[in-house]
Amino acid sequence: xxxxxxxxxxxxxxxxxxxxxxxxxxxxxxxxxxxxxxxxxxxxxxxxxxxxxxxxxxxxxxxxxxxxxxxxxxxxxxxxxxxxxxxxxxxxxxxxxxxxxxxxxxxxxxxxxxxxxxxxxxxxxxxxxxxxxxxxxxxxxxxxxxxxxxxxxxxxxxxxxxxxxxxxxxxxxxxxxxxxxxxxxxxxxxxxxxxxxxxxxxxxxxxxxxxxxxxxxxxxxxxxxxxxxxxxxxxxxxxxxxxxxxxxxxxxxxxxxxxxxxxxxxxxxxxxxxxxxxxxxxxxxxxxxxxxxxxxxxxxxxxxxxxxxxxxxxxxxxxxxxxxxxxxxxxxxxxxxxxxxx
Amino acid sequence: xxxxxxxxxxxxxxxxxxxxxxxxxxxxxxxxxxxxxxxxxxxxxxxxxxxxxxxxxxxxxxxxxxxxxxxxxxxxxxxxxxxxxxxxxxxxxxxxxxxxxxxxxxxxxxxxxxxxxxxxxxxxxxxxxxxxxxxxxxxxxxxxxxxxxxxxxxxxxxxxxxxxxxxxxxxxxxxxxxxxxxxxxxxxxxxxxxxxxxxxxxxxxxxxxxxxxxxxxxxxxxxxxxxxxxxxxxxxxxxxxxxxxxxxxxxxxxxxxxxxxxxxxxxxxxx
Numbered sequence: 001x002x003x004x005x006x007x008x009x010x011x012x013x014x015x016x017x018x019x020x021x022x023x024x025x026x027x028x029x030x031x032x033x034x035x036x037x038x039x040x041x042x043x044x045x046x047x048x049x050x051x052x053x054x055x056x057x058x059x060x061x062x063x064x065x066x067x068x069x070x071x072x073x074x075x076x077x078x079x080x081x082x083x084x085x086x087x088x089x090x091x092x093x094x095x096x097x098x099x100x101x102x103x104x105x106x107x108x109x110x111x112x113x114x115x116x117x118x119x120x121x122x123x124x125x126x127x128x129x130x131x132x133x134x135x136x137x138x139x140x141x142x143x144x145x146x147x148x149x150x151x152x153x154x155x156x157x158x159x160x161x162x163x164x165x166x167x168x169x170x171x172x173x174x175x176x177x178x179x180x181x182x183x184x185x186x187x188x189x190x191x192x193x194x195x196x197x198x199x200x201x202x203x204x205x206x207x208x209x210x211x212x213x214x215x216x217x218x219x220x221x222x223x224x225x226x227x228x229x230x231x232x233x234x235x236x237x238x239x240x241x242x243x244x245x246x247x248x249x250x251x252x253x254x255x256x257x258x259x260x261x262x263x264x265x266x267x268x269x270x271x272x273x274x275x276x277x278x279x280x281x282x283x284x285x286x287x288x289x290x291x292x293x294x295x296x297x298x299x300x301x302x303x304x305x306x307x308x309x310x311x312x313x314x315x316x317x318x319x320x321x322x323x324x325x326x327x328x329x330x331x332x333x334x335x336x337x338x339x340x341x342x
Numbered sequence: 343x344x345x346x347x348x349x350x351x352x353x354x355x356x357x358x359x360x361x362x363x364x365x366x367x368x369x370x371x372x373x374x375x376x377x378x379x380x381x382x383x384x385x386x387x388x389x390x391x392x393x394x395x396x397x398x399x400x401x402x403x404x405x406x407x408x409x410x411x412x413x414x415x416x417x418x419x420x421x422x423x424x425x426x427x428x429x430x431x432x433x434x435x436x437x438x439x440x441x442x443x444x445x446x447x448x449x450x451x452x453x454x455x456x457x458x459x460x461x462x463x464x465x466x467x468x469x470x471x472x473x474x475x476x477x478x479x480x481x482x483x484x485x486x487x488x489x490x491x492x493x494x495x496x497x498x499x500x501x502x503x504x505x506x507x508x509x510x511x512x513x514x515x516x517x518x519x520x521x522x523x524x525x526x527x528x529x530x531x532x533x534x535x536x537x538x539x540x541x542x543x544x545x546x547x548x549x550x551x552x553x554x555x556x557x558x559x560x561x562x563x564x565x566x567x568x569x570x571x572x573x574x575x576x577x578x579x580x581x582x583x584x585x586x587x588x589x590x591x592x593x594x595x596x597x598x599x600x601x602x603x604x605x606x607x608x609x610x611x612x613x
Contacts, residue, residue, distance in 0.1 A: 238433060258434075297397060
């Protein structure tokens with residue numbers, strides 16, 4: 001029996017909810033809508049086994065909202081029995097509503113994520129290494145190239161999955177980062193890098209050598225994920241200062257003269273024109289990302305970089321093009337690289 | 343060595359205190375003097391922009407006062423001139439972050455190592471002004487030939503005279519437009535000096551080059567051709583005690599006028 005339409009009423013589908021508390025929450029949410037007041041309700045329940053007392057409380061809730069239960073459909077015989085006892089019209093669905101397999105999916109996704117992370121940040125079998133010198137990088141690149149050719153010849157029969165894997169390895173953040181450093185000839189980056197050593201002297205202290213340690217990186221990434229995130233949806237103007245014990249996401253611009261300080265990562269969905277300090281408690285793996293990196297100063301942990309004088313124009317430069325960029329520490333300097341489309 | 347502490351103030355906003363500070367400081371440094379500029383305009387700092395040093399500021403005067411860094415660490419060296427330093431104001435704080443005593447102490451410390459300490463004052467006569475004046479012994483009052491600016495300068499001079507620490511004050515007339523003075527549309531230099539009855543230290547002509555130099559972050563005194571730059575240079579020379587005549591601002595403008603002047607010069611020589 002399927003009543004698609006009831007006169008002066010509507011169907012409330014709570015078949016996804018398996019507990020009384022969930023059903024009550026969903027019901028109260030729906031019945032609270034202004035359109036739902038003083039109407040008849042057809043309750044579509046799932047596989048939940050409800051006792052008479054539970055059904056009574058649901059009925060009481062519906063009645064407290066000036067509505068009335070017209071009839072119930074359910075996948076459970078127990079619920080049907082208790083409804084009959086309470087003299088509510090009820091119908092049992094022959095085809096039981098399948099229980100959603102969210103948990104299984106999530107586990108699958110988690111496993112894949114884990115795999116991908118391991119691939120990127122290197123377990124023992126990982127192909128990706130740290131590069132002490134440009135030479136090594138070049139050699140590595142050639143290796144990858146030759147590998148790729150081999151794979152495409154030998155694995156051509158395997159099909160789509162292996163292809164995807166190849167794509168994955170191509171786009172893993174580390175390789176893109178390093179290749180970018182080499183290929184990016186833009187004036188900005190060069191200027192920035194050339195002035196960096198100079199800029200570091202301003203602090204008046206020697207900055208400690210930072211070893212690029214994959215284990216540490218992986219650990220810190222996980223830790224950063226756990227930090228609370230401050231979410232700001234406005235433009236920060238000159239003189240405004242925001243600091244956070246966790247990560248920071250800003251939807252808006254960060255104008256020159258303002259500063260943002262976070263113990264974790266900083267992400268600016270807009271133009272970053274002020275001062276940004278990520279990893280303020282010494283996390284050298286913290287990152288700063290922005291749609292348009294125009295910062296006067298960038299600070300990560302205890303490393304410092306300033307905008308090159310050649311593009312140091314005090315008024316805000318208007319831009320039509322946004323190139324998302326990311327700043328992080330490499331070899332005790334702050335390096336900015338483009339965030340590639342993955 | 344005991345340096346001179348000069349506060350540059352005006353009362354009214356927008357008359358060119360900060361521009362004057364940046365240019366006089368740069369001019370003095372070009373003459374080989376050791377100069378430090380202090381921006382006391384907390385929360386509305388601009389001096390760093392005019393000098394193009396915004397990207398180098400790590401510590402500010404508030405960090406010094408709250409002892410997060412040493413005074414020397416907070417001094418930002420100029421890009422071109424190693425004689426020139428800037429002690430920047432904090433942008434994210436307000437005027438109450440620094441007290442008069444603290445500023446006085448900073449000035450006294452800097453006096454040992456520098457010939458000139460130029461203090462950039464904020465507009466108004468409230469705490470910002472009181473702070474800036476606290477450590478100074480000399481003052482330059484900047485004004486423009488407008489009634490409102492002259493009135494405010496008068497008020498400021500009154501306040502300066504009441505301060506025992508201020509030994510002398512000089513008047514600097516900014517944004518003068520000789521053409522308008524000629525056509526009686528602007529107060530003349532003599533009028534302003536008569537109203538304020540103060541010693542004049544410089545007359546700076548209105549110059550569109552100031553706008554571009556501000557946007558570039560480079561003081562106009564570095565531009566030898568600019569009339570305003572020359573005028574600022576002369577002010578600096580007067581500060582160190584040289585006797586320099588005031589610039590003749592009423593030079594004819596425009597191409598035809600220049601041609602006329604050129605020929606009249608030739609004729610003059612033949613005679």
